[in-house]
Amino acid sequence: MAKEEEEQPLSPMARVFQSQGIDSCIVTIIGFKTKINADIIVEVLKHNVSKHPRFSSKLGDDGRNWIKTKVNIEDHVVVPNVNLEEIGEDGDGFVNDYVSRLTMIPLDRSKPLWDIHILNVKTSDAEAITVIRSHHSLGDGMSLMSLLVASTRKTSDPATTPTITALKRRGTTSSLGLKKKDWFMKLVFFICNTLRLIWNTVVDLLLILATMLFLKDTETPLHCHTEMDSGSNLRRFYHRTVSLDDIKLIKKAMNMTINDVLLGVTQAASSFPLYELPIW
Template sequence: MKVRISKEVEVVEEQPLSPMARIFQSPEVDYCGVTIMGFKTKFCPDVLLDALKHNVSKHPRFSAKLSEDGAKWIETQINVEDHVVVPNIDPKEIGEDGQGFVDDYISRLTMIPLDRSRPLWDMHILNVKTSDAEAVGVIRSHHSLGDGMSLISLMLACTHKTSDPDNTIIPSLKRRETVPHGLRKQGWFLRSIFTVGSTITLLWNTFVDVVLLFATILFLKDTKTPLKGGADVGRNPTRFYRRTISLDDIKLIKNSMNMTINDVLLGITQAALSRYLNRFYGKNHEKESRALTSNQNHLPRKLRFRSGCTVNLRPDIGFKPLADMMAKDSKCRWGNYFSFIILPFSIGLQTDPLVYLEISESMMARKKHSYHAELVYFIIKSVLKVFGAKAAATIFNRPVENLTTCVSNNIGPMDEISFRGHPIAYIAPSNYGQSQALLVHYMSYAGKMIISMAVDPTVIPDPHKICDDMEESLKDMKAALSERGLL
């Protein structure tokens, strides 16, 4: 429908919000995405403003604001200068710790809501030198604009390969075959048996997952641990921490164990969180007994520790050119086309670090053989249609409150990219506003794997130790494979 919203703005068009976008507009699920980028050179704000005027400002979501009832996008003209912040920083404010200044600045941003009278995004340029960058860019965008894949595809459309300015590397992947390769060579009878058995297993796994999902929505909560947040966590300031590990090491373990990169990352995460929690409970035990060794198990028994894991529902799991995502009826469409699954983490000390990998592979193999993610999306969409956004937001948010953490993994550019002559050293996507004290995001970029953590510092005061534990866990797994001659 055509409407006129002001004298300055010409006739514009309204579009309804997608189901997931309406969920993210609810007060209970007011999530905001943050993408932190380090640049290898000082950043020129004029270059950014010029790029935004020619590219991003024309994007239908980045040039639209919400209607008063929060149910429609209203296309509008924007002034990009209103969305770009370049603070005038006194060097005395920075002191000797540039990274600390940047972390404090971004943390303060999490307490400043986006202006809902205009498009829900902004960019901040900090020409502050840190240990691994000469300048830092921070992009905030409300989650209703799109999910991680959508936003990073937009970023890729605005950048180019550093070594070849005419090209941008768009990574693309295909989903793995669910039928064993050797089985395809067998007769129809064996394939039929496999198909029947696989279907029965698929239906059973889906049934169990749905029962556990509703139990989690209604009453089933994780054990209270030093990593478990509460319902008020989303209203607290969020701090972001980053660590870079070797993507080659992860691929080496992946190939040696014949598993996926996701399996390896989940194994590393479980191992690291087991170390962290055991050390915490060990300190309490140390007060009662002086006899304490690093390999003692101090973890409580029957520890329920689960993670929400985001799942991309698009047929193609790699990034696609922005034009393809914006095309009508696209299979890799722009927006919030994702769901989540609930992963039961195995928190415990293992004498063999490879056990964590075997557990994560088994866990993910079972989850892949279930319609858990698809049904979650269908249930939320149906509840939204029948009972409204508030009820659907409750269905979405209650599992988040009752789980301990959330983990996601995005594939990024394979080669270093630049933004109009500004080489990017790292890309660290994350979120804030959620009811969890710990979020873990992984993103590959230019031969590296970047770990990005969002934490509530009132709950987790030492998140850098979790990053240390992740590095140590990766080293232990690689060493164990080397000792067995499997590398």
Template structure:
């Protein structure tokens, strides 16, 4: 990409940086060694100008990027940490420090990013680096491409990091139809087109209804009107990526299908327990156990990010920065709404089957592309303030958001600092609960972002996720499918 003095923001970037949302991303990277701040500063001084987003600030009207001089020292924060006070509470210190960051806005007079170096030992790292930036700079896929460009394989320091190879979107026409003549292909194409149009119309109607009046059921996981301005807490837990792949292969589904099935099962268990506690409290502490405490017909929906690039795998950073690239850098994604199935199932495989059917249905719709197009039109016709208000109303009327980002396939190092884990999240949204999945090496990291005034016990959601995965795997063994 050639550097220009000014460059317009993309539609999603304009929405994300608006004062009504001001959505920021947080990337928490755990290291296996202490971090040398001088190494970080030196690397930034040599490379920050190679990336226009990290060396540009916003114009006053928030519509353009303007190149500017970057003083790297202003963007790297190394707080003083008393080693005697921190030896017993490393993880708590990191959690509280990151939570406080959600109340401190980024300085708009300079590029919208900073890095915080915390040389604190936690349960799974010797030190933690926190990268914070306004979401207008990039989406998750763009950031991972940047990480790969700045790191090397730990096993071979001379080789750059790699992620899952670039792939094309799969065709919906089966091989059997391709072999059985033009007539069957024509019938399939007509039927598929009609279904595509119908699904898109239904999805767009529900989207407009959600913006205007259709709200999710008020549950113990749904935040109130002030949740966006409340401090957030970030938690993570690692699970085996091999277990996810095992279920994926046996059930003939995608990794996203499996993750969504686990999410539905875990949130159902968590909410059932919350409603049980509420009932027991109303009955003056009675010990009565209710097998199913969930209200009938809970409307519980999740926003889900959808990559709009034609190449849905990863490309090298240099290729993503080229103008008109098919795998461009920035915020080239949209949202769909997933109606989660909240209910107790005697067979845990039902959650997986429902998630597979739901995702197959959502893939056969143009809602994501149309939503992105409508945001562009709304920005031109109504302006940024009105568009942001409509976008935020949509977020407030659903319960949560989920996303899955593919990370490096092998362990990576940053200038001699081996990475233990990577997990992204964000704040500035109108949800009390946010769920991110990120793969790294042989593990999958689940990140939960919560408003602690609404969800004081997020670790129980992790427990339910691990138990759901364990139960699903056990059922497959019992049925002789493994």
């Protein structure tokens, strides 16, 4: 019984992200106005990581289960020895190169799949940089945000723990004015919701099957074709501030959604090796 509580199976999406062809990681870069004290980061994480099951569990040998483990925070917080004199004024270039090299190094699967890199390097936007790398199978962006927010304190009021605003739950049948005795209406709602769930599931499965067999991506001016295997090509990461007005201009000219524009530009840049990156 204790072993069952310590081990939990991976969700279907987590298994997809763990597959060899995908093996997707989330890389988050955060800038700070002051230099970072690594000891404080380690101390705060010791009190918060255990509250987040995925960040305190490692992958099983068979790759199918999460195994609860004791996290040694020092193994996950990396403070590289940086020669500031060699970097000079090119802090942005150093951070870009560091992140690019980091993406080529796989996470150690013998421990929880995340790490934090502290770079006390001055850039054009910050005095210090933190690079957080976590495997996508640990969860989505909200899981990472929860850990970050829980590990944050105000210097003016250290006892205050910030929280993420909870989403309001949808109204239940009782909030719609249905009485508990009105079992017939509740039965109708239950049947309708069940049928809608079955229908959506069937449609999704058919779309997945059709995509595997013959459906292709929509042809757009941002759709890039390449016969090269871009998965093994070294990429360099650049930090850019994008104007929303420019994005809206592209959206209007190409009759696309903003998400499609951003996805297209990102995919176009990541589909080429370093020496063929397009210039926008």
